[in-house]
Amino acid sequence: MIPTSTETSTQAHTAVPKMRAANVNFFYGSFKALHDVSLEFAANKVTALIGPSGCGKSTFLRNLNRINETLRDTRIEGEITLDGENILDKDVTEIRRRIGMVFQRPNPFPKSIFENIIYGPRINGMLKKKTAAEVVEQSLRRAALWDEVKDKLNESAYAISGGQQQRLCIARALAVDPEVLLLDEPCSALDPIATAKIEDLLVGLKNQCTIVIVTHNMQQAARVADTTGFFLLGRLIEHDKTDVIFKNPSKKETEDYITGRFG
Amino acid sequence: MTTRNSRRNAINNVMLTLCGVCAVLTVSALLWTLGYLVYYGGKSVDLGFFTKLPLPPGQNGGGMGNAILGSAEIVVLASMIGLPIGFFAGVYLAEFGGKTLPFIVRYTADLLNGVPSIVIGIFAWTVVVVPMHHFSALAGGLALSLMLIPITARSTEQFLLEVPRSMREGALALGANKWRTIATVIVPAARKGIMTGMILGVARISGETAPLLFTSLNNQYWSTGLSEPTASLPVMIFTHAVAPYDDWHRQAWAAGLVLLALVLLANIAARMVISRGTSLPR
Numbered sequence: 001m002i003p004t005s006t007e008t009s010t011q012a013h014t015a016v017p018k019m020r021a022a023n024v025n026f027f028y029g030s031f032k033a034l035h036d037v038s039l040e041f042a043a044n045k046v047t048a049l050i051g052p053s054g055c056g057k058s059t060f061l062r063n064l065n066r067i068n069e070t071l072r073d074t075r076i077e078g079e080i081t082l083d084g085e086n087i088l089d090k091d092v093t094e095i096r097r098r099i100g101m102v103f104q105r106p107n108p109f110p111k112s113i114f115e116n117i118i119y120g121p122r123i124n125g126m127l128k129k130k131t132a133a134e135v136v137e138q139s140l141r142r143a144a145l146w147d148e149v150k151d152k153l154n155e156s157a158y159a160i161s162g163g164q165q166q167r168l169c170i171a172r173a174l175a176v177d178p179e180v181l182l183l184d185e186p187c188s189a190l191d192p193i194a195t196a197k198i199e200d201l202l203v204g205l206k207n208q209c210t211i212v213i214v215t216h217n218m219q220q221a222a223r224v225a226d227t228t229g230f231f232l233l234g235r236l237i238e239h240d241k242t243d244v245i246f247k248n249p250s251k252k253e254t255e256d257y258i259t260g261r262f263g
Numbered sequence: 264m265t266t267r268n269s270r271r272n273a274i275n276n277v278m279l280t281l282c283g284v285c286a287v288l289t290v291s292a293l294l295w296t297l298g299y300l301v302y303y304g305g306k307s308v309d310l311g312f313f314t315k316l317p318l319p320p321g322q323n324g325g326g327m328g329n330a331i332l333g334s335a336e337i338v339v340l341a342s343m344i345g346l347p348i349g350f351f352a353g354v355y356l357a358e359f360g361g362k363t364l365p366f367i368v369r370y371t372a373d374l375l376n377g378v379p380s381i382v383i384g385i386f387a388w389t390v391v392v393v394p395m396h397h398f399s400a401l402a403g404g405l406a407l408s409l410m411l412i413p414i415t416a417r418s419t420e421q422f423l424l425e426v427p428r429s430m431r432e433g434a435l436a437l438g439a440n441k442w443r444t445i446a447t448v449i450v451p452a453a454r455k456g457i458m459t460g461m462i463l464g465v466a467r468i469s470g471e472t473a474p475l476l477f478t479s480l481n482n483q484y485w486s487t488g489l490s491e492p493t494a495s496l497p498v499m500i501f502t503h504a505v506a507p508y509d510d511w512h513r514q515a516w517a518a519g520l521v522l523l524a525l526v527l528l529a530n531i532a533a534r535m536v537i538s539r540g541t542s543l544p545r
Contacts, residue, residue: 067432072361097438107429110452120437123447169433176437 018043018210019064019099019180024078026059026068033059035234037078041180046202046211048225048242050218052257055231057214061182064212065099066092082180097124100178100209104185106165108157108172113149116157116168120176135175142208143171144201163194170201174208181205183213187220199224218258222246230254300523304516312517317483317499320508327518329485330494333400334522336486337479337495338469340404341411345468346461348408349415353457356416357423358445369420372413381473383409388477400486400493403479407468414467418460422453459533466529470522472497496522 017040026034034056041047049057062068063076066087080087087095097120108116117136121127127135136153140146145167149160157168166186173181183202187195202211202224215221221228222242229239230253238251249255256262315326352372356365387406392398426449434444450457479493481502486493496518503515 065436067436070432070435093438093440096436101432101436103429103432103436105429107427107433109430109433109448119434119447123437123439123443172433172437 016043017041018083019212020079020081021060021064022079022081024060024063024076024080026056026063026077027075028071029073033234034063037234037236039229039236039239041210041212042227043210044206045226046206046213046224048221048228049212049214049231050216050221050228050257051231051237052262053216056234057229057231058184059234060231060236061184061212061214062101064180064182065096065101067096067101097176098178099180099182100173100176101182102166102169102173102184102186105189106162106169108165108168111157112154113157113160113168114153116172117175120172124176126176139171139175140168142174142205143167144197144204145171161194163190163197166190166194166198167201170198174205178209180210180212183211185214185216188216195220218246230257232257297523300516300520303513304518304520307513307517308520312514312521316485317494317503317514318510319483320506320511323510325514327494327496327499327514327521329482330496330499330518331521333479333482333486333493334469334495334497336489336493337400337403337407337475338465340400340489341407341468342461342465344404345408345411345464346415349412349464350419350457350461352412352416353419354423354445354450356420358441358449369417372416375409376413376417379473380410380471381476384474384477387474392478395490397490398478398480398492399490400479401489402477403475403493403495404489406474406478407471410468410471410474411464414464415461418464419453419457422456422460423449425456426452455536459536462529462533462536466526466533469529470497470526472501476501 019041021037021039024034024037025032037056037060039060049061051057059068064080064087068074069076069092076088082095082098087099109119111119114132114136117139118127118132121132121135130138137146137150140149145164148164149168152159157165160168166189170181170183170186187198190198199220202213205211213221213224225242227239228242228245230237230245230249230251232253238245238249238254240250244250245254246258249258311324312326312328313331314328315324316329317327318325352368356369356372359365383406387402387409391402391405395402430448430452431444434448435441439447475495475498479495479498481498482492482494500515500518500522503511503518506512
C-alpha cells in the first residue's frame with residue numbers, strides 16, 4: 001500500500017543524500033498528520049513537494065527544521081538526518097541555523113532591511129570574520145535583491161514590495177550560510193513576475209545549498225525541481241525525477257492528481 | 264398599519280435621542296469637571312503653587328510644591344517596582360507556560376485589578392507601615408505598584424499576542440532561542456502598544472488617593488527621604504477639601520486641576536505613541 005520511497009528516490013539520484021527522513025509519523029494532538037514518510041534529499045538539488053491542500057507536505061517540511069515542535073501538543077516519531085546525524089537529538093538552534101526556512105507569506109521583522117539581514121548572523125555570533133556590511137551585501141546579492149535595495153538599506157523592510165520582501169526573507173535565511181533551504185509555498189502571495197524572479201533565484205542557489213520547496217503550483221515544481229515528491233492524505237505516494245513524476249508516474253494517485261482529476 | 268408604523272418610528276426616534284443625549288452627557292461629564300476645576304482652581308495655579316509649601320490655616324497663599332514632588336516620587340517608585348514586574352509577568356502570560364499556570368496567573372491578575380484601592384492601602388499599611396513604625400513614601404509606592412502590576416501585565420500580554428506567529432517562526436527558524444526571539448523580535452514589534460499600556464497605567468495610579476491615606480500619609484513640608492511621610496496631590500486634595508478654610512478649598516481645586524492636567528497629558532502622550540502608527544504589517 002505505502003510505497004517504499006527509498007526505492008524510488010534511489011532511482012531519482014545516486015549521490016549521498018544531504019537529508020534523509022525515515023519512517024516519520026507526526027501527530028497534532030491525536031490526529032495523525034504524517035504516516036510513515038521516508039524521503040531522501042540529494043545534495044545541491046531542488047526537491048519539490050506537491051499534493052492537494054491538507055496532504056501533509058507543509059507539515060513534513062516544517063519537521064525538517066523542527067519548527068513544528070514549537071506548536072503546542074505535537075509529537076514526532078521516526079528519524080530525520082542531516083549528513084547522517086539525527087537532527088531530533090541535536091541542539092535545535094544549531095539545526096535551525098544549518099537548515100534555513102522561508103515561509104508562505106513574507107515575514108520580515110519590523111526593522112530596517114539591513115537589520116533584517118544581520119539578525120541571523122548576529123544571534124549566531126557569525127560577525128567576527130566578516131563585517132556586517134559585507135554580510136548584508138553578499139546575502140542581498142545572493143537573493144538578487146542588492147541592486148533594488150542598496151540605496152535604502154536603512155529603510156523599513158515594509159517599505160518594499162511583497163516580492164522584494166520575500167526575496168529579503170530569502171536573503172535573511174542565506175545570511176547564516178544554511179546548508180539546506182526549506183521554502184513553504186514561497187510564491188503563494190506573489191504575482192507572476194515576482195514568482196519568476198524567485199524561481200530563477202532558486203535554480204541559481206542550487207550549487208550553494210540543498211533546496212526543498214513545497215508548492216501548490218505544479219508548473220512551478222516542473223520548472224524548478226530536479227525531483228518531486230507527491231503527498232496524499234499524509235502519505236508520500238511517490239518521489240522521483242520531476243520528468244518522470246509529470247510524464248510517467250508509477251502510481252495511479254499521482255497520475256490522477258497531475259492530470260487534474262482531483263485536488 | 265399606519266399606527267404600527269408610527270409607533271415604530273416613535274420608538275426609533277426616542278432611542279436615537281436617548282443615545283444622543285447619553286453621548287452628550289458622557290462628554291459633558293469631563294467638560295463639566297474640567298470647567299469647575301478651571302473656574303475654582305485656575306486662578307490659584309501660579310508659579311508659587313508649584314514651588315511653595317502649603318501655609319497654615321489663616322494665612323493666604325502658599326503652594327503645593329512638596330505634594331507635586333511627593334506625588335512624582337511615589338509614582339516613580341511605584342513604576343520602578345510595578346512596570347518591570349508587570350511587564351515580565353505579561354511576557355510570561357503571552358509566551359510561556361502551558362494552560363493551567365497562565366490561567367491562574369491571568370485570573371489572579373484580574374482579581375488583583377478588581378481589589379478596591381482602599382483594601383490595597385490597608386494591606387500596604389500592614390506589611391510596610393506597621394513593621395517600620397512610620398508612614399513613608401516607600402509604603403505609598405508599594406501600594407500603588409500593587410495596582411500597576413496587573414494593569415501592566417494584562418496590557419503587555421494583549422499587545423504581545425497581537426504579534427503574528429509568522430514573525431516568531433521567522434526568528435526561531437534563524438536559530439534564535441525562545442528568549443532571544445522574544446527580546447529581539449516580539450517585544451520590539453509590540454513596543455508601542457506595551458509603552459502605551461504602561462503610560463495609561465501610570466496615569467491611572469497617579470490619581471489614586473485611598474492607597475496613600477494609610478501609607479505615605481501627608482506632610483506639610485518637603486519630605487527628606489523615601490522613609491518619611493510624604494505629601495501627594497491626591498491626599499493633599501482630600502485634606503484641603505475637608506478642612507473648614509476657604510483658602511484651603513481654593514488650593515484643593517488648584518491641586519485637582521494640576522492633577523487632572525497631568526493625567527490628561529499622559530493620555531495624550533499615549534495616544535501620540537499609538538498614532539505614530541503600529542509597526543506591524545496589516
